[in-house]
Structures are given as C-alpha cells and as structure tokens.
Amino acid sequence: MNLLVFAVLASAAVLAALGVILSKSAIRSALSLVLNFMLLAILYFTLHSETLGVLQVVVYTGAIMVLFLFVIMLLSTQGNINLTESRDVKKIVGGLAGISLAALIGVQIYLPLASVPAPQFHAPQPIGPSYGAPEPLGLALFTRYGYPFETVSLLLMIGIVGSIMLAKRRVR
Amino acid sequence: MTGVPLIGYLALSILMFCIGAVGVVIRRNPIVIFMCIELMLNAANLAFLSFARYQPWKPAVGQIPTVNAYDVRGQVMVVFVMAVAAAEVAVGLGILMAIFRLRDRVDVDDLNTLSG
C-alpha cells in the first residue's frame, strides 16, 4: 500500500520533471516544476520532515517559482519568450548522456545497497519524537551550524544587492 | 513511510537529477535552464532527506529517543541549499532581465561574446 502510494507520487514527480524539459512553452515548464515541487513537498512529509516540506512550499512554490512566472510573464509582454527549439543532434546526445549517467549512478548506488544486508537500507529507521519539528532544526541552525548559517545569510544579502543592481533601470 | 526502501527515494533523486542535467544541455531558453538547475538542487535535497531518514539511529540505552544534532544534519543541509537556490535565482533572473533589456531576446546560444 505504502509502496503503491510512493510509486504513484514518484512517477508523477518524474513525469513532472520530464515536463519541465520537454514542454514547448516556458510557462508550462514552470508549472510542471511547481507540480514537481509540490510532490516533493509531499514526499518530504512521507520522510517525516514536516518543517522542510512546508518550507519547500513556502520557498520554492511560494517565492522562487512565482518569481520565475513573474519574469516569464514580464518578458512575454515584451517579446516572445518561447524560443523555437530546433531538433538538433544535441538533444539526442544529451538524452543519451543523461540516460547513461542515470544508469551509471543508479547501478553504482544500487549494487552496494543490494549487497549489504543492513536493515536501514530497506526500511526507515526509528526516529525521535521531534524529528522533523522546527525546534531542533532552528536550534541546530543557531548553535552548531551558526557559522554556515551566517555565511548563507551573507550570501543572501549579496544576492539581494546584486539583483537590485542588475534590475535597476539606469537613470539618465 | 514504512515499506519503501531507501533505493526508491534515491532512484527518484537520481532520475530528477539526470533529467535536470539533460535539460540544461538541450534547452536554449535560459529560464528553463534555471529551472533545470533548481530541479537538480531539489534532487540533491531529496537525497539528503532520505539519507537522513534512513540513517541508523542509535538511542542510548534506557533513554527515550530524542532529536540530536546527528538527526538534524541532513535537514540543515537542505535549508542551506534552499537559501543558496533563492540567492541564485534572484541574481540569475536579474541577469536575465538585464540581458533581455539589452538584446530584446534571451537565447543562451546568442550569448557567446566570451568566445576565445
């Protein structure tokens, strides 16, 4: 039953991912990606990471993808954003490369997992009562991972400044 | 989710990552390329979380299970990845807007002035 639910979710996610790269219009790609992210959020819930599942929706679906849509629409008011994609050899090569990469990594991960009889590879492990809750996550971020956290905040600040500088119209 | 092996999540992660990588190569639209990068980042996030969930957890004898830093590591990484992705998108889309304003057209293959 669980496996079935997971299979449905996962295959939907893969289809959505394929939709991102295969659909003709940028809007469709973005919508597929939104779908993919929502499915991922649900998958996070199945992994007991509720905080991150919700954060996934807030950050990716609620902010980043809206920003994408905003930019796509802004550009499409001024020109054609959907480029006509030519059918060239790159597509075939890229596809083959992707398949081979997936196969390589997959085999490489699957073989050791299959050969080791460790139980944690086949079933999720018992967890603490507050696994996935926001409190331990926040505690870890502000204590043990304080320096990386501050570094990331610096990065975000640079991102803000950079995007404002880029997006600002030059005043003549 | 009981009954699902780790390899299931990992397979999804790998597939998403590879689809993203292929997308970066085959698409000409830089916005879509950005989306593909986001896809790859999310694949990594999924892998982080599933490994975190499936890692062996060793409670001390006679203690009720509590969350410790060991449990949170994977989730912390995901938070960082999300923050980095947000910064990347903000700057990247800003660059796209600037390019569009300059050229009235966004095509990655047009942007080859840095050729040797």
Added chain:
Amino acid sequence: MRTTYFQQDVLLIILCPIVGFLIQAFLGGIAKKKLGPSSTRNLFGFMAVLAVAVPFVVTLRVLTNFGPVSSPLVVPLAPWIDLNSFRAPFEFLIDPLSLTMLLVITGIGSLIHLYAIGYMAKDKDFTRFFTYMNLFIAAMTILVLANNLVLLFVGWEGVGLCSYLLIGFWYKDKANTIAANKAFIVNRIGDFGFMIGLFLLYCLMSSKAHRHTRFLSYDVLRTSIETFHNHPAIVTGICLLLFVGACGKSAQFPLYFWLPDAMAGPTPVSALIHAATMVTAGVFLLNRLSFLFVFSPVACGVVAIVGAFTALFAAVIAFGQTDIKKVLAYSTVSQLGFMFVACGAGGFSAGIFHVVTHAFFKALLFLGSGAVIYAMAHNQDMRNYGKLSKYLPITFICMLIAFLAISGIPPFAGFYSKEAIIGDAIGNQVFGGSGINLVTVAGYTALFAALLTGFYMARLTWLTFLGKEERWRSISTDHSHHAEAVPTPALEVQDAFGFFASEPLQLEEEDHEELTADHNPKEVPLIMSLPLVVLAIGSIAAGFLLNGKLVNWLQESVQTLPFHEVSWVTPAGITAGVLGILVGIAVYFQGLPQKEGWDIGKWSRFRVWAGSQFGYDKAVTGGACASGNDIANFLSSQFERWIIEGVLGGIARTAKRIGDLIKTTQTGFARLYAAVILCGVIGLVGWIFISVRGGF
C-alpha cells in the same frame, strides 16, 4: 597569588609606554590641529613623561615587594608561539637583573623625557618625537623583562627600529637619514649573528629530550647546564654568534662605527638610546646568558679582547674629534668596551654595575652637552666654545661632576665600577689559573684606556667651559667657522647609493639662528636643568651607594667567575684617572692649542688619522659599497638578462602559445560547456565505478 600580583604590575609596566605611544601616534596630530602647538606640547609632553614615570613607580613597588633575597620569578601573561614541540609564551622574568635594568630605563628615561620637553619645545614634530620615544621605552622594557630569547628578540628589534626612527628624526636632512640607514644596516649585520646564534641554541636545545617545550626560556636554559657542559664547541659557537649581535647593538669594534653617526639624532635621543639604555642591551644580553658564557673560556677571551681593544681604540679616536657630541659618542663606545671587558673577565655583574653608573654620568654628559648646544645656537663644534662656565654655571657644575665620574675619581660613581672592572679583568680566572693571559692583557689595556678617558674628558671640559678666551667672539660674519670645520671620518667615501656616505653633521634645525660673535649663551630653562641636577646627584651617589651591594644582589640572576683580589688595582685606577686629567689640564689649560685649531694642516698627522678613525670606517663602508655595487652590476647585467629574461620569458611565451591553442575551444556556447561538463561527470562516475568495483 604572588604571580598574579606581579602580573598586573608587569602588564602595567609594559602597557603604559605602549598606550602612551598609541596616544601620541593617533591623537598627536589631531591635538595639534585642535589645541594649537603650545597646549599640545604641555599636554602631550606631560603624558609622554607620565607613560615612563608610571612604570618607574611601579617598578619601585615591584622592587619593594620583591625583596632583596627573592629568587627569580616567572610571570606568564599570555600564550604566543604555541607549537607541539616548542612554546614561547609572553612571559616575563622578574629578577635582580631585569629590575636593575628596568629602573635604569624608566628612571633615566623619565628624566630624559622631561628634559626633551624643553629641548624639543620648538620642534613642529613634537608628538612624533614622543611617539618614538615611548615606543622605544616599551620595546626596551620588553627586551629586559622577556623570559625567553624569542621575546627578547622582539624587544631587540623594537629598540633597533626606534633607534633608526630617532636618528633619522629630522629626515629632511639627508645626512641624518644616511646616518639612520647606516645604524640600521650595521645593526642588521649584528642581528644576523644573533639570529644564527639563536637558531643554533634552538637546535642544541630541541635535539635534547626535554620535559619543557619552552626551552628558550631562561629558567629552562639555566637548568640545562649538563647539555652545555657536554657540548663545549657548540656553546662557544653560540656565544660568539650572540656576541656578534651584542657587538652590533652595543657598538663594539668591528661594528661600532654607526654609533658616532647616530649623534645626528636629537640630543635627548643620544642621551637615552645611544648612551644610557639601548647600547647597553648587548651587555645585558651577555649578563642574561652568563650561565652560558661561563662554559666557554674562548668566547670570554674574545669578548674581553674585543672590549678592551674597543675601549682603547675609541678613546684614541676621541682625540681627533672637535664635535662635542662625537667626543661623547666615542667615549660611550669606549665605556661600553669597559663593560665588555668585565663580561669577558667573568665579572658580569661588574659590567652591569658600570652600566648603571655609566647611565647616570653619560646621560648627564649628553644632556649637559645638549644644554651647551642649546645655549650656543645649535653649534656643536668645541672650537667655538670656551669659558662657558661663566654663562652656564649649573650646566658646568653638573658636567664637572660627570667628568670626574667618568674619569674614575674616587667618591664619584665611575670610580667604583671601573675599578671593579679592571680588578676583575686583571685578577681573572677565565682560563683556569692565574698569570698573564688574554683577559689579563685586556685588563691592562683597559687601565690604559682609563687614563686616556681622563685625558680626553679633560680636553672636552677645558675646551668647552674653561680656558682663556670666549672663542665664538672671534667669529667673523664672512668666515663661518663650521663650514670648513670638523675633520670628519670617511668624508670622501663615494658610493653609488649614498647609504654609507658619512657627511658632516648638519645643524639640527634648518631655521635657527646662526652662532655669531655677539651671541650671549643663556642658561637652559628649569625643565631642562632639573634632570641635569638629578643625574648629577646620581653620578655622585650611585657609586658608593651601590658598590658591592649591587653585585651581591645580582648573584641571584647573574653567574660570575671567581677572581683574585689584586691589591694595587685601586691605587692604579685612581692614578690613571688623575694622571689623565692632569695631562689634559696641562695641555688644554690655555684653551684651544694652536695644533688643534681651525687649520687642519697644522694638526699632527696622528691626530688627523685618529680623527678619521684610522680609515676604518672608510675602508669598511667603502669596501662594502664597492663590492656590493659590483655584485649588483653583475646581477643586473648578466643574471637578469640571460637567466631571468631567458627562463621566465621563455616560460611565459610557451604558456601564451599553449593558451592560444586552447583558446579555440572556448566557443562561448554555454550549453556546450554544460554538455562537456556532463560528459566529464559521466566519465568520472564511470571511472570511479570501474576503479572501485573493478568492473561490472
């Protein structure tokens, strides 16, 4: 408990001058703009004196708490170099030796600071002067308080830097900057010796299995006597190399020639740094490492001989000088030689005794000469003086006391220390038995140098203060005396860079009044005469107050070798001093003899030769410059053109060709790059797969 108590005191002693330095450096310029020069002078001068006087008071307190018989105390403050196998923390040593030196530095330092407020009053870079001065005091306290040789080296270089800065204080005058450069470079040569010695000591100590990792600290070194005993040759090498460093800093024979030129700096600097404190750092170092030197008779002999030779050599040169400060400079070199004779004879504490007394009377002599220069419109030529006792009574009396002290006339300070030195040297047991040996020869030489001391000091005193005529009255306006005057040593050195060119000392300030015939010398203000009086009292009293007591007290931290009592040393020393003075009076009673007048042609050949340091300075600096020039020329013409240009240019050209080739792969298509990266990833993953799993 005791340690923490001393921690605060030591911290205060070191931090006071540092804080003073920072205040002077960062607030001085602002204050000058906001407050005006005169209030700035009062305020910042006061603060500068305070920054030295407070450590003095604290040192006195430490002294009373330390007690007369306490054992050396290590005061750790902070970690510094902290490696697995070696540690050199910020830790300081309080023992009789460091306390003695500290009292001299801060006590005489504060007096000279006080004097300098008056002396530098008209200078526009007033605060810069005190910036350097306070920094110097800070470095010097670190030097003497340091408990390990690495920290000592910090202070050692710090005082060198301050000496350089202060010699070149009036940097707009080229001669001053050249003198500063010379001092710095010559000190550097000495420091190389010091450093190599230090490294050698490090190797010696680190190769032994030690419980302690801070094995360059004195307390650890003192307990490793067995190591030194087992390696006499290495110890001799270390001692000689460290002595090279001491020679550089204390102006001993091969490296002495920077000190006379250093008189280009302001007179308080000459008094503080180049007479009383910094130049005694070499003697201090030898005392600190006395437990090392007693293991090496060879090194002791070399030290004694070099010291004695320097004492004699400098005393002779002093006769050829007409510049009052140069006479004092050579006298300083000579007296430092005395101290090294004491160290070489194994009577290290006698050397320190002489350091203390010398600090008093030499500082007094310099400050007195500064007062004379100040009164004589910054003219330094003794031939322009004469009969100044009429105009400068206080200065004259103080200088007279100092003159008697340096000449070794009994109740005055110099007598006791000099007698101790000569007695130690003549009765030494460095090479085991008694009888004539190198050190004894050094003792006799020193005795003769003592005679010469009285002689040239009498010359200085009579030429300046006494005599029959007031010679500056005969200066005519068309005939400026100082223009053609001063037979300076090494005047004709021509080198390409001008680093070593020793030029006649220029007047200290550019815009000052000329010395004219109708000049009326005025006594210095109170702020300048007060230190003179205090130092004069010290010059009288330090000798018999400290005689014997100081040496006994220093037993705790300074190791000495035993010596025979030689009964005739005391009368011989007195006789030498009195004889020298009498000869001097006989020669210079009339004032300036005709043979030393303005016309150098009438001088005796020996005197001219002595005046030019027997050509030593010229030979060394000229030779160094010429050979350096040749080497540099060779490098620039041959090595540069063929090796550097050929090899490096060839590498660059090759890189450019390769780059041109690779450039073509930069198509500018981002997706192609992505595809290549993807292929690379596939390849990498595949390789890992094959290498880790060994194939499918």
Added chain:
Amino acid sequence: MKSVWDWILDHQLALAIVKAIVWILPIFVVMPLTIWLERRLLGWMQDRLGPNRVGPFGLLQPVADGAKLFFKEEILPKGIDLLSYILAPAIMLIPPLTIGAVVPFAAPNSPLAILTPVSDINVGVLYVMAMSSIGAYGLVLAGYSGNNKYSLMGGLRASAQLISYELAMGTSIACVAMAVGTLKVSSIVSAQQTSFYGIPNVWIHNWTIFSPFGFLAFVIFLICMVAETNRPPFDLPEAENELVAGYHTEYSSMKFASFYMGEYLGMLVFGTVLASLFLGGYDFLPIDWKMMALHNSGTAPFANFMERITIDFGPVFLLAKAVGLVVFYIWIRATLPRLRYDQLMNLGWKVLLPAATGNLILISAWIVTTTQYGVGAGWGLVFAVFVIAAIVVTLYRRQKKQTSPQFEARTIRMVQLKPHVEEAVDQGSDPTNAEVVPS
C-alpha cells in the same frame, strides 16, 4: 507528532474527512451571508438600499446570484491556454479551503474538541504561509491564460503584490511565533488563554493584541491580509477602471463564480487565522470567567454561565470574529480609495517590512531581556524603544516639514487655483514671488 500521511494510513481517514467537512461547511454557509452583508453595508454607507428583494431583507440574493452564475453560458475565449485557464479558478479555491486545517475552532475542554483542528501539525503557521502563497498561482495563471493584455497585467500585479506582502506578513507572524515559542496554531491560541502578561490572579486573558509588539504585528498582519486577498484598497490586480476586471476579465459563469467565492472564502478564512493568532481564537471575551467567579462571589452565577457559553459556542465566536473582520474589510473598502502601484510597493517594502522587522528585533530583545533579567527590565526596554521611536519620528517629521517647501506649495495650489501660481509650482520656483509677476 504524527505526519499527515501516517494519520490517513492509520485508518483515520474517515475521521479526517469528517473533520474537514465540519470545518468547511460553516464557512460555506457563512460565505453567502458575507456577500449579502457586503452589498447591504456598502449600500447603507453609500446612502442606498442594496439588495432587498429576494427573501427577507434580500437575504437570498447570494443564492439567486449563485443559481444565475451556475446556469449561465460558459464562454471560452479564443487563443487561451486551456490548461491554465481551467486550472486557475480551481487553484483559487485551494488556499481558503486548506488553510483552515490547522485552525482550531473549539477549546480543548469543549465537546467539539475531537473534531478540531483537522491536523494540528507543529508547523501550522508555516503551513498557513505555504498555502496562502499557492493562491498567487491562481491569479497569475488566470492572468496569463486569458490571452488578454489587461488580464496579463493583472496577473503581473498580483504576483508582485502577493510576494511583496507575504514578506511582511510572514515577519509579523514570526513575531507571534517567537513570543509564544511555537509554530503550532493550537498552542498559540491556548497561550492566549493564560493570564494577562503572566501576572497571577488577573482575570484578563493574554491576547496577543494586548501587548505592544502584538498590536503592531496585528496591524501589519491586517494590512497584509487585505493585500493578500486582493481587497480594496489593494485590489490592483482587478482594478476595474484600469484593467477592465484584471485577471478574471476573460472568465464567465461558474469559473468566475469560483474567483468570487474564493475571494470571500479567503476573507473569512484569513479572518479566522487572524483571530486565532491575535484575538484569542475561539475565546469569546478576554476574560477568565472561572477566576472572576473565584474572586467575586457575587458575580459567580453570571460568570459560570458565561464560561459555559464560551466553551460550548467556541466555533460561533471564532466565526463571529471572522465576520467582524469582514465588516472591517467592507468598511475600509467604502472609505479608502485604491492605492497607486508605486504607493502599494512603497507601503509594502518601505513601511510594513521595516516595521515588521523592527518589531521582530524588538520582540527578540524583549524575550532575551525578560528571560535574562526579568519582566521589569523587559518593560523598561520596550518603554525606552518607544520613547526613542517617538523622538525619532517627531524629529524626522519636523525635519521633513522644514526641508520640503515644495510640499507646502502644492497644498497652497489646491486652494488658490491661479494659473500662474500653478505654473510656478510646476517649475519649482516659489509661488509667493510668482504671484507678483503678471502672466
């Protein structure tokens, strides 16, 4: 804490469905009433009657409207993006129907407690933010799919507006979450049932709005909520006189009804969220009746009765608060004109976000001070900050008054409509001089 999925898979699916229905049904009942209320209230405020024909007082008007829209012909414009076109109205209904899942409508000691909330997840507040952000897609897709310039601009405006105001909203929610120390909505609500500022034996409840920072957060949240639901004066995405009807220009019939419904549902649901975060949730009045009965035996019967009512009719009070907020919405709709786009952005980014961030800093300082040095120090800090803020604002205003003569000139222009003065003002010179010069 159990994850949503385990819950369903543990055969509690039925209970969950019941809970959801119990939550959604009252909202759907109240929603048409609010539509009627709005029209009537607006009518009164504009000195007219409003709908009064269908049913008593026109109460059945929304039903009639609904029936009409249901049976209207559906028009599919040409050149639309069909998928987005169909998806958009559906997405519009997602946030109002899902947000309520974390809002409790009854006290834990009431008989209804077992039915609420649908899922008490420990990231409830974040969940509210997440779901409300999905609403943006409805607007954006609706704007995009219609193949219409006006729609597109409406969608653009909507996305920008929602992103901008979500920030300040999230920050003000963070203030509450920090003060209470949890993200769980039920904990936030029950934390407001404790005694006032933690002072013992006081029979006033500690609603968030009573504290200074809570009040500031409340104001910011309220404004952001208006913007999030696209209500006037923040209804730029559907500004009738600029964009025809904005993002839903091309919609008709039932799809249009979805947008319409979504808006009112959103208002109500956000009202319940706001009530839960700031106004004590299902608490009737901020009064501890039990304590009151203990202290004044004279009022004991009344107080016991009131306590009974408070516990039993929690959902009613929650809905009443939400409806009260809707009335407030209607009131400001009738009062305030629509903002200009730049004013909207300036308000969001330059006023609300800094204010909310400052509030966040203040509350964190408060928390640290009170935990370290006690409540008195905390109040001292708050007082000091308010004094400093007042001084700064006063000085700033004085400064601005002194340094902007242009502003004064413009107000003069409103009164004296002399052409040459107007010209002078436009050219930036002093109008008092200009008056002398004949034009």
